Amino acid sequence: MLKIMEGSHAVAEAVRLCSPDVVSAYPITPQTHIVERLAEMVADGDLDSEYICVESEFSALSACIGASAAGSRVYSATSSQGLLLMTEAVFNVAGMRLPVVMSIANRAVGAPLSIWNDQQDSLALRDAGWLQVYGEDVQEMTDLHFIAYKVAEDHNILLPAMVCFDGFILSHTYEPVDIPTQEEVDAYLPAFDPFQKLDVTNPISMGMYATPEYYLEFRYENDQALTRAGDAIREAGHLFGEQFGRDYSTLTEGYRLEDAETVFVGLGSICGTVRESVDRMRETGRKVGLLKIRSFRPFPSDEVKAALSGAQQVAVLEKNISLGSAMKGAVGLEVSAAVGKTGPEVYSYVLGLGGRDITPADIAAVADAAEKGDGNRFYGLRTEVL
Amino acid sequence: MVDKSLELFDCGHRACGGCGPALAARLILKGAGEKTIVVASTGCMEVFSTPYPETAWKVPWIHSVFENAAAVASGIEAALKKQGRTDEHVVCICGDGATFDIGMLCISGAFERGHDITYICYDNEAYMNTGIQRSGATPYDASTTTSPAGRESTGNSINKKDMPAILAAHGSPYVATASIAYPADLMQKVEKAVNTKGPCYIQVQCPCSTGWGFDGAKTIAMGKLAIETGLWVNFEMVNGKVVRSKKVVNRKPVEEYLRAQKRFRHLFRPEVNKEEVAKIQAIADANAEKFGIDVDITK
Numbered sequence: 001m002l003k004i005m006e007g008s009h010a011v012a013e014a015v016r017l018c019s020p021d022v023v024s025a026y027p028i029t030p031q032t033h034i035v036e037r038l039a040e041m042v043a044d045g046d047l048d049s050e051y052i053c054v055e056s057e058f059s060a061l062s063a064c065i066g067a068s069a070a071g072s073r074v075y076s077a078t079s080s081q082g083l084l085l086m087t088e089a090v091f092n093v094a095g096m097r098l099p100v101v102m103s104i105a106n107r108a109v110g111a112p113l114s115i116w117n118d119q120q121d122s123l124a125l126r127d128a129g130w131l132q133v134y135g136e137d138v139q140e141m142t143d144l145h146f147i148a149y150k151v152a153e154d155h156n157i158l159l160p161a162m163v164c165f166d167g168f169i170l171s172h173t174y175e176p177v178d179i180p181t182q183e184e185v186d187a188y189l190p191a192f193d194p195f196q197k198l199d200v201t202n203p204i205s206m207g208m209y210a211t212p213e214y215y216l217e218f219r220y221e222n223d224q225a226l227t228r229a230g231d232a233i234r235e236a237g238h239l240f241g242e243q244f245g246r247d248y249s250t251l252t253e254g255y256r257l258e259d260a261e262t263v264f265v266g267l268g269s270i271c272g273t274v275r276e277s278v279d280r281m282r283e284t285g286r287k288v289g290l291l292k293i294r295s296f297r298p299f300p301s302d303e304v305k306a307a308l309s310g311a312q313q314v315a316v317l318e319k320n321i322s323l324g325s326a327m328k329g330a331v332g333l334e335v336s337a338a339v340g341k342t343g344p345e346v347y348s349y350v351l352g353l354g355g356r357d358i359t360p361a362d363i364a365a366v367a368d369a370a371e372k373g374d375g376n377r378f379y380g381l382r383t384e385v386l
Numbered sequence: 387m388v389d390k391s392l393e394l395f396d397c398g399h400r401a402c403g404g405c406g407p408a409l410a411a412r413l414i415l416k417g418a419g420e421k422t423i424v425v426a427s428t429g430c431m432e433v434f435s436t437p438y439p440e441t442a443w444k445v446p447w448i449h450s451v452f453e454n455a456a457a458v459a460s461g462i463e464a465a466l467k468k469q470g471r472t473d474e475h476v477v478c479i480c481g482d483g484a485t486f487d488i489g490m491l492c493i494s495g496a497f498e499r500g501h502d503i504t505y506i507c508y509d510n511e512a513y514m515n516t517g518i519q520r521s522g523a524t525p526y527d528a529s530t531t532t533s534p535a536g537r538e539s540t541g542n543s544i545n546k547k548d549m550p551a552i553l554a555a556h557g558s559p560y561v562a563t564a565s566i567a568y569p570a571d572l573m574q575k576v577e578k579a580v581n582t583k584g585p586c587y588i589q590v591q592c593p594c595s596t597g598w599g600f601d602g603a604k605t606i607a608m609g610k611l612a613i614e615t616g617l618w619v620n621f622e623m624v625n626g627k628v629v630r631s632k633k634v635v636n637r638k639p640v641e642e643y644l645r646a647q648k649r650f651r652h653l654f655r656p657e658v659n660k661e662e663v664a665k666i667q668a669i670a671d672a673n674a675e676k677f678g679i680d681v682d683i684t685k
Binding site for chain 1 (some may be wrong): 387420421422423424425426432433436437438439441443444445446447448449450451454457458459460461462463464467468469474478491492494495498499
């Protein structure tokens with residue numbers, strides 16, 4: 001049954017249904033509504049979790065490391081500065097192969113201070129070894145939490161997962177959303193079965209140090225697991241579709257790609273604007289389409305290459321900036337590598353940073369630029385800085 | 387009762403000969419017992435005891451990063467609570483840099499929240515793993531690689547931070563100091579801490595032959611000398627009040643302790659720096675008065 005819910009509250013409902021043993025929480029805009037709602041659930045007895053009010057995001061994730069290592073399902077959420085404060089632990093979780101699931105309400109990073117949306121925070125941590133999936137709307141970002149736990153805890157994967165969604169644009173927006181029942185979720189997501197844990201009856205050492213003779217192989221194993229996670233997401237997404245009627249058996253999603261000459265690529269909520277823009281531009285006879293990337297880590301190169309094979313040019317809409325790089329955006333680099341030298345031209349457009357609104361007119365202007373071969377630049381700058 | 391025959395920290399690790407922290411690990415586990423989960427910080431002990439694929443730990447052990455042991459322990463404790471595993475102890479064993487300096491935030495949070503954990507600092511009074519740099523635990527005038535004695539310096543210019551008082555102020559039910567030179571006392575304190583509900587703190591002085599500059603055969607003697615001069619006091623605090631401290635009969639002058647270690651040798655070359663030695667003697671005298679340790683049997 002569809003209910004009108006705020007994005008953050010829908011995520012909190014999903015988390016409740018996944019029954020984490022331990023939730024560690026620290027407030028940061030625009031994530032805070034999630035942990036507030038979870039606190040209310042615990043206070044009312046609707047969620048039977050140990051809820052730890054930690055003193056920083058760094059401790060939020062560190063507590064998750066301990067709880068997960070002790071054999072519990074864990075949850076935390078953060079944004080922006082909070083994610084960056086966690087950074088040391090973010091890399092550590094993946095190296096320790098602990099299936100922590102964390103929501104990221106995407107927000108710009110300072111300086112200058114900005115509480116508004118872009119995707120710089122999670123994309124800056126693309127190399128940390130976590131799964132990173134991005135939701136386009138409230139329903140998708142809610143559903144991705146169930147899939148994230150299922151894949152992260154898979155003994156063939158054992159990796160942490162970030163479920164990312166645009167701060168305010170999705171976290172604070174009310175949309176109709178279908179929240180499954182506990183019975184349905186239990187049928188989809190089995191109880192947490194730790195691969196190994198801290199246990200006095202079977203002592204093991206976790207998080208040892210590795211000499212140069214061993215370190216490289218640990219990184220290889222981490223990468224192998226993240227690569228395997230692609231198929232695990234497809235399988236978990238397919239099962240989700242069979243059970244709940246919303247299919248996520250692909251890591252990307254195409255929209256009106258069939259004869260598209262210019263294809264937009266994006267992550268998250270911008271894809272909704274692009275769908276609208278594509279429809280409008282199609283009405284004027286322009287052959288445009290959209291490729292949405294749902295999983296940025298692992299990056300679905302094969303899907304991207306196949307989807308873009310018929311395109312002449314690709315316009316990557318970047319809500320991030322890799323400062324000093326030639327392409328400017330982190331997503332464009334991946335797309336460019338995926339299509340290869342024989343593929344279409346790929347251009348990055350850095351836009352919408354720090355919450356700047358992006359309209360269908362902007363999307364059309366980006367298509368104009370891409371068709372002229374003018375890209376790898378900022379879009380929509382105030383003229384006084386030019 | 388402490389089972390002194392229990393060996394949960396195995397031999398064959400890579401510590402220096404005469405390592406105080408290695409002995410501390412062995413004694414701490416005798417006191418804590420088999421049902422203990424150890425949380426380590428990055429540092430000497432972590433490195434010498436767990437080079438993959440070997441480990442010296444016969445109890446479950448976890449290391450995440452340098453400064454987060456108390457937060458990791460918070461998560462473990464919460465998980466054990468949720469799983470109903472009430473008979474397992476969570477014990478952090480972390481160096482002084484990880485405790486006094488970089489881990490302060492995580493420790494403060496964990497103690498404020500009141501997790502049922504025991505946090506033990508093995509205090510060798512500097513960052514030994516990275517090559518003897520000063521920490522908040524380094525004593526006044528000790529020469530380290532970042533507080534070297536020189537023409538214009540007599541070594542570390544800052545007094546040792548009072549961590550036991552800070553953690554007692556967090557409402558800790560049991561705070562104690564101990565020394566590897568007094569093993570029975572150390573083991574008993576650990577046993578008491580792990581059986582006390584709430585966050586407990588023990589700071590164990592662990593002389594480091596490499597970092598302090600003395601013969602590795604003299605580790606215990608150095609620990610005893612620290613007590614006998616009053617530069618280290620073994621005490622117990624229950625609910626914020628000092629309830630017991632180790633008395634010292636005919637307290638020795640600090641010079642005896644200082645002269646035995648290379649980290650203080652600049653105080654005696656080319657001649658005795660009487661002014662600085664007097665300042666250190668004043669620290670010992672203040673300790674003695676504060677904790678009432680002096681017993682004079684000549685009178």
